[in-house]
Amino acid sequence: MTLNMKLKRLFVILFIVLLGTAISGCAHVPVWERGHLAKPQMAIDPYPLQNHILLHNYSSREAAASTHSSGTGGGCGCY
């Protein structure tokens, strides 16, 4: 349990640090230089349909928590 607590604290800290660096620093990329970023292969979820299926399978076979469980579905997951 204590290990768990430590790990939890660790990644909360990690998250805050990341958030901080992100907002404060980073190279400034002007809007007209974002062409590559706007390409479909650079989308955060380039295959939402398939990803949805894969995540469904993982979550029915593994015990991990998700970072996107708030906006999704219910149901039992069955198999």
Place this chain on the structure above:
Amino acid sequence: MTKTKNKPKTGSCRTVSSIFANKTVAARQQQKISVTISGSSKTLQALTSAAVVLPGLLLPTVQAADGDHINFQFSRYQEGKRNLFGLPNSQNPIRADVLHGSGLFTLTDRAKFSFGYTQDIWSGATPITTTPLAANPYSPILKNTPEGVAVSGASPLLNPDNVFLDRDLNFIRSDTGEQDLRSVLVLSSASPETRNQANFRLSYEWDEAEINAGAGFSLERDYRSSFGSLGGRLDFNQKLTSVKFGVGYTSSSISAILDHDAAPYLTKTAFDSQIERREDGAEILRAERQDWAANLGLTQVLTKYALIDANLGYTYGNGYLENPYKAVTTIFVDPDVLNNGLTTPVLGDVRALLEQRPNQRSQWAFSTKYIQHVNPLDAALHLNYRFSTDDWGINTNTFSANWIQPLPGGWTLTPRIRYYSQDAADFYQPYLITQQNFSTQAVDNLGREVWVDSNNPEIEYVRDENFNLLDSEGNIVNVSDVQPKTIPFDAGKLPDDFSSDHRLAGFGALSGGVTLRKQFARGITLEAGFEYYTRASSLKLGSDGGNSFADFDYYVANAALILNLENMRLSGSSGHTHQHAHSGKNSTSANMHHHSQPAGLMFAHMLDDAGEFMLGYRFMYSRMAGSMLHGTSAVSDPAIVNQGCGTENLCTFRPADMDMRMHMLDIMYAPTRWLNLMLMPRFMDMEMNLRELDGRLPAPAEEHKHFGGHATGVIGDTLIVSLFKLYEKTGHRLHAGLGISAPTGKSDLQFRRVFKIDGGSVHFGMQLGSGTWDFVPSLTYTGDYNRWSWGAQVSGVKRMENRNESGYRLGDQFQATSWGGYGLTRWLTASVRGVYTLQDRIHGDFNSFNARIGPMDFPKNYGGQFWNVGFGVNAVIPDGRFAGHHFGFEWLQPVHTDVNGFQLDRKGALTASWSYRF
């Protein structure tokens, strides 16, 4: 059925990042420009703003998911067989077919609506518990073959014979006397089960923010849940930074019919208060659970080639978090025998207890994704890492990498790899050993055995040393219906929580796959993916999980069709101009003519122009219920019992109702003006409830029990048709259709084995396909004059094979129909039609075992003559954002039915259709 701890991801919505936000702006600007160019005066303003988003404008409009779009997806999950250590495993592994449709529509400039519908159908063998192999938890299924008796499979036993243990509680094989510490999964198979889920989401967008709200529900026979969510996004720093957040709530109610094969052997005392016993003997476990979830995310552009996305998630579950279909094998060892000072093996009493998990769970997850553009190849590398932890003691690590490689010609190839590892839950145990008796004989304070009246356990007797039964007053009584009073085991000596669900064990998993995507002209995208996954206890990070008996593998294949409505409109507009020019002043009536055919009619119209496409979707629902018919008249139960099942059998059951739902895609292309090609994949699911017939023979002890009915799905037969224009003159058209139906639907579905009896083939009418290649010809005449339209069609189905693989063939079919329509407005048409159908009986019979419990199991009770009247409306949206979309509805009302043999009456059929030409 097995329940997951995590809610599955079934929403169609996606997280919106700053990049998408940029694109949305780009898209909006793009619209602005087209408006400007086509005649507005604000050209300068548009061009100025266009300059700001120029990179976005230069992009191909590939983002199918960004603008209005419609998706269809089919996927198959197929597990490999589990390792039973040399025992013959005759049970089919789990297979799940998932059908998904979703869409996103822009309501106003800033508001969007999306919806999704998902249907899963699954069947196969799933583990109920884990048992020491030394306990021999499978008994061989013997079959008589011409060569003698052979082992054809293994039947699982939840309470196998006793197991031997040495004095250190290690298991010992009964045959060799050697120590055997291996465990084995005890599998039980399930007949097909269906899940339906619907969800929707509304979002509203500002220039630098978005809020959204979503809700939905998921329905299964034994598990219902509804959910809602709220979320949003804020952009900062000129959209280089986006913060996302969301909260969600899910409420689920479980009413699990405990496996009627397993229930008698399960120990359920811990859940007694939640179990309801139905009259027919079924035991239903009722429970509730709630889940709350929250997440916070950040997307940050790092350079012009890289960005990072990080998310933190928290989930709290409360209530019944168990899986009602999982048990833990518990070995009861008598402590008196164990400690009697001898060294000989002791006997363990093997039992299965329903699993017990904590009634709450908090989970934390952190995930991050780094995306790098690889300039020389124009590819993108996605690297993901996720860590999660919970108060059940499960820490997990996931690493994955995708390489997205765009190729010439609109192709994109994406290989990917994933590694996952998890620790075991604190309370995971493959099995339990407890030093107490499962039950002990009660004794009074004088050491005499206590017995009770079998009919009234309140009445107690004691048995004295002379084996006389004494009542409470010490008088000798002479009663025969008595049984020993037993004291159950002490649950306090077991752990508070225990589960042998291997998903809570420590293990690792490696998976890899590839996705191929092809972007066609006119906004059509096809996607196909494959993934292979292997789970292994030895792949766990750090140390072996020690549960290799639960290792398995699976593959997932999926195919998706994505229609980008905006692109279809853009390319469609020129086509429409062409069509108008071509058909001149008749264009309006021609348009009406195209869309006035009743929705339930197939192959009834042709595309006008070479190169034209049509995409359509058709939903059909039909219901049978009410009386059983013999010929044209209703018959009573006794008549069905005696005549419905032939001379050798008597019927015991009849169908009470049957529902069939079919989803059909309609893809049509006109290579020339006189030839159209059509491809129509069909997906269906059927459900039938049975009723025991009055006056049937009494049930034998081993009868196949029917709890809750049956369901089947999901792939049906696929139609491939070409239409030929034969004659065309103003107001009159004639065309012929030549088609084949490919046997992609299964015709060998089987019920699961129950009570050591094979379930046998599922009723003919519930099989998903004909199993034969069929010839499907049709001849259609259509006419129109002013507001009136009319037509007639004859069509047929000729089975081109004598028998399918299951040994039978469906009857041939002939259909004639005629209709008339009237244009109520420019865009709305009403129609009436008459339909006559002649269908032959089934020929041949199942070549495998069939339980033959009712009329639906006999080939002679299929086919007949059917008369229907159809009432329909058709709408072609004249303008606005859905301009050109065609919607149709038709209700078919049975007016006369003359069945072959004994069949269930018909209640009607509904067809709803959507189509779009471009």
